Amino acid sequence: xxxxxxxxxxxxxxxxxxxxxxxxxxxxxxxxxxxxxxxxxxxxxxxxxxxxxxxxxxxxxxxxxxxxxxxxxxxxxxxxxxxxxxxxxxxxxxxxxxxxxxxxxxxxxxxxxxxxxxxxxxxxxxxxxxxxxxxxxxxxxxxxxxxxxxxxxxxxxxxxxxxxxxxxxxxxxxxxxxxxxxxxxxxxxxxxxxxxxxxxxxxxxxxxxxxxxxxxxxxxxxxxxxxxxxxxxxxxxxxxxxxxxxxxxxxxxxxxxxxxxxxxxxxxxxxxxxxxxxxxxxxxxxxxxx
Amino acid sequence: xxxxxxxxxxxxxxxxxxxxxxxxxxxxxxxxxxxxxxxxxxxxxxxxxxxxxxxxxxxxxxxxxxxxxxxxxxxxxxxxxxxxxxxxxxxxxxxxxxxxxxxxxxxxxxxxxxxxxxxxxxxxxxxxxxxxxxxxxxxxxxxxxxxxxxxxxxxxxxxxxxxxxxxxxxxxxxxxxxxxxxxxxxxxxxxxxxxxxxxxxxxxxxxxxxxxxxxxxxxxxxxxxxxxxxxxxxxxxxxxxxxxxxxxxxxxxxxxxxxxxxxxxxxxxxxxxxxxxxxxxxxxxxxxxxxxxxxxxxxxxxxxxxxxxxxxxxxxxxxxxxxxxxxxxxxxxxxxxxxxxxxxxxxxxxxxxxxxxxxxxxxxxxxxxxxxxxxxxxxxxxxxxxxx
Numbered sequence: 001x002x003x004x005x006x007x008x009x010x011x012x013x014x015x016x017x018x019x020x021x022x023x024x025x026x027x028x029x030x031x032x033x034x035x036x037x038x039x040x041x042x043x044x045x046x047x048x049x050x051x052x053x054x055x056x057x058x059x060x061x062x063x064x065x066x067x068x069x070x071x072x073x074x075x076x077x078x079x080x081x082x083x084x085x086x087x088x089x090x091x092x093x094x095x096x097x098x099x100x101x102x103x104x105x106x107x108x109x110x111x112x113x114x115x116x117x118x119x120x121x122x123x124x125x126x127x128x129x130x131x132x133x134x135x136x137x138x139x140x141x142x143x144x145x146x147x148x149x150x151x152x153x154x155x156x157x158x159x160x161x162x163x164x165x166x167x168x169x170x171x172x173x174x175x176x177x178x179x180x181x182x183x184x185x186x187x188x189x190x191x192x193x194x195x196x197x198x199x200x201x202x203x204x205x206x207x208x209x210x211x212x213x214x215x216x217x218x219x220x221x222x223x224x225x226x227x228x229x230x231x232x233x234x235x236x237x238x239x240x241x242x243x244x245x246x247x248x249x250x251x252x253x254x255x256x257x258x259x260x261x262x263x264x265x266x267x268x269x270x271x272x273x274x275x276x277x278x279x280x281x282x283x284x285x286x287x288x289x290x
Numbered sequence: 291x292x293x294x295x296x297x298x299x300x301x302x303x304x305x306x307x308x309x310x311x312x313x314x315x316x317x318x319x320x321x322x323x324x325x326x327x328x329x330x331x332x333x334x335x336x337x338x339x340x341x342x343x344x345x346x347x348x349x350x351x352x353x354x355x356x357x358x359x360x361x362x363x364x365x366x367x368x369x370x371x372x373x374x375x376x377x378x379x380x381x382x383x384x385x386x387x388x389x390x391x392x393x394x395x396x397x398x399x400x401x402x403x404x405x406x407x408x409x410x411x412x413x414x415x416x417x418x419x420x421x422x423x424x425x426x427x428x429x430x431x432x433x434x435x436x437x438x439x440x441x442x443x444x445x446x447x448x449x450x451x452x453x454x455x456x457x458x459x460x461x462x463x464x465x466x467x468x469x470x471x472x473x474x475x476x477x478x479x480x481x482x483x484x485x486x487x488x489x490x491x492x493x494x495x496x497x498x499x500x501x502x503x504x505x506x507x508x509x510x511x512x513x514x515x516x517x518x519x520x521x522x523x524x525x526x527x528x529x530x531x532x533x534x535x536x537x538x539x540x541x542x543x544x545x546x547x548x549x550x551x552x553x554x555x556x557x558x559x560x561x562x563x564x565x566x567x568x569x570x571x572x573x574x575x576x577x578x579x580x581x582x583x584x585x586x587x588x589x590x591x592x593x594x595x596x597x598x599x600x601x602x603x604x605x606x607x608x609x610x611x612x613x614x615x616x617x618x619x620x621x622x623x624x625x626x627x628x629x630x631x632x633x634x635x636x637x638x639x640x641x642x643x644x645x646x647x648x649x650x651x652x653x654x655x656x657x658x659x660x661x662x663x664x665x666x667x668x669x670x671x672x673x674x675x676x677x678x
Binding site: 002003006009010013014103104107111112113114116119125127134135136137140206209210211213214215216218219222223249250253254258259261262 | 325326327328329330331334335465491492493494495496497498499500501502503505506522526529532533534535547554589590591
């Protein structure tokens with residue numbers, strides 16, 4: 001039972017992070033390699049608001065979530081918008097540069113010390129029993145619920161709202177979408193905002209469950225195989241990819257060798273790239289070269 | 291904002307090429323450390339403490355009337371960057387010594403380069419390599435508190451004294467070579483002492499959730515777990531174990547963060563042992579460090595400055611004995627005959643001889659959180675091991 005709980009928690013972490021990769025790629029075909037850093041920035045945002053609004057955890061969480069959304073929009077407005085019309089590679093390189101900049105800036109502003117935002121919020125993280133033999137921390141349980149809510153929300157948003165339908169249209173055929181009067185810049189900014197918001201949520205929850213430190217950005221990178229395995233432009237694929245990677249990781253830790261947990265996401269990814277390069281639910285696109 | 295701007299200016303100044311030191315008017319020492327990067331939380335406070343101490347010395351007029359000029363480079367824990375740093379120190383800056391405050395993976399390139407230039411390499415806050423133990427390598431020296439081999443020996447002495455029941459011991463470490471080697475050594479030691487090793491969990495850094503690793507450890511049903519790794523790995527495994535209901539005793543090495551973390555976790559069965567006294571011991575030297583940090587406006591938690599402060603004391607004494615003008619040869623000679631009174635920061639002095647570049651005795655104290663007193667308490671006073 002504990003194994004199943006561990007798989008669900010790890011899959012939720014990967015799913016919540018990887019939906020940011022998917023949102024941006026699906027709409028703009030840009031792979032954001034600054035997602036780990038943006039996730040960490042979201043966590044530092046919570047740390048900052050928790051310090052600022054000491055004793056008001058809901059306010060601190062709300063403001064930090066809004067900040068994460070705004071930061072994503074700003075990244076698009078100030079940087080990625082300039083990449084419109086340029087080769088996709090240039091945009092990807094811009095995200096790498098952004099990641100390096102954010103990494104340095106965060107180290108300068110908040111130092112390398114690990115932080116515990118949950119304490120600043122005045123909240124605790126007790127363990128909750130799941131059945132007779134398994135336990136989960138309250139924050140990890142929250143993370144599972146938040147991940148489910150985010151995905152349900154995104155599915156509903158993309159299917160039933162005007163902006164969601166516009167976002168899907170822009171992702172499928174940007175030229176036609178623009179000709180139909182859809183403002184692409186607004187759609188792209190929204191996609192970046194939502195991606196940073198969900199990544200930020202992941203960062204905040206991981207920081208509350210364990211700690212906020214410099215290794216978080218590597219965790220962001222570890223979720224990348226889950227997105228690729230599921231298909232970079234499929235939200236449903238991201239969930240399945242996260243489950244596959246998490247299950248492989250947890251089962252190998254338990255039954256084979258813990259050290260394999262570091263390589264197994266990338267092994268699963270390689271296997272998928274060989275068999276089905278566009279992922280489980282991804283769109284088979286025309287490939288110029290491999 | 292002002293602090294941030296100041297930090298940016300300091301970073302920019304550090305990035306600028308240092309002035310050639312052909313005509314030295316100061317004791318020039320190069321420091322390559324992990325100021326940023328995934329493990330910066332372990333090393334950056336040591337650099338802060340060392341720099342703080344050097345600033346104090348310079349404020350008092352320096353050593354033998356000359357200031358200490360620390361050239362600090364950020365290697366981010368990467369061997370290639372450490373190699374580039376040490377080459378620059380030796381070829382451009384003519385440093386008297388090189389200090390390493392970084393991961394053990396950065397040691398090899400620094401050893402090669404300093405050996406070629408016949409310049410001493412001083413590990414300060416970076417784990418002591420076995421080359422500093424007797425018979426020591428002629429150019430490698432170490433003042434760091436924790437030390438492979440001795441730490442495990444102390445751990446088992448603590449467990450033997452505290453355990454009332456047969457010991458079923460689990461091990462937890464980060465997947466870095468030196469920690470894995472120490473766990474292998476500890477496992478052998480446990481067997482030789484009649485304890486039962488039940489599980490060894492090696493966790494790759496970083497991992498988003500330590501629970502799967504902790505689950506396997508818990509399933510082996512240990513009543514003790516010993517961990518020897520960077521602090522975050524140690525404590526995250528411990529917290530994951532507690533979350534899934536493990537109620538045993540956990541023993542770790544007391545890194546820089548230990549004092550603050552004991553107070554945060556408030557767990558009566560978490561034992562830490564280390565060679566540095568904690569600030570709760572309230573010695574005059576602790577007050578001195580606290581005052582200096584406050585005066586300098588340092589943001590680093592004060593208990594984390596002790597390791598760097600100790601390195602500073604050692605460096606000052608070594609430079610003083612080397613006289614002026616100093617050369618790397620004179621400095622090595624001085625370091626080969628060094629005794630530094632650490633004013634209670636450790637259980638004894640740092641004492642280096644020609645064959646021992648570690649210390650004559652390694653002493654440890656054990657602490658834990660006492661839930662009844664709601665305070666950190668000393669479980670065991672200084673216990674010493676002779677270093678032969």
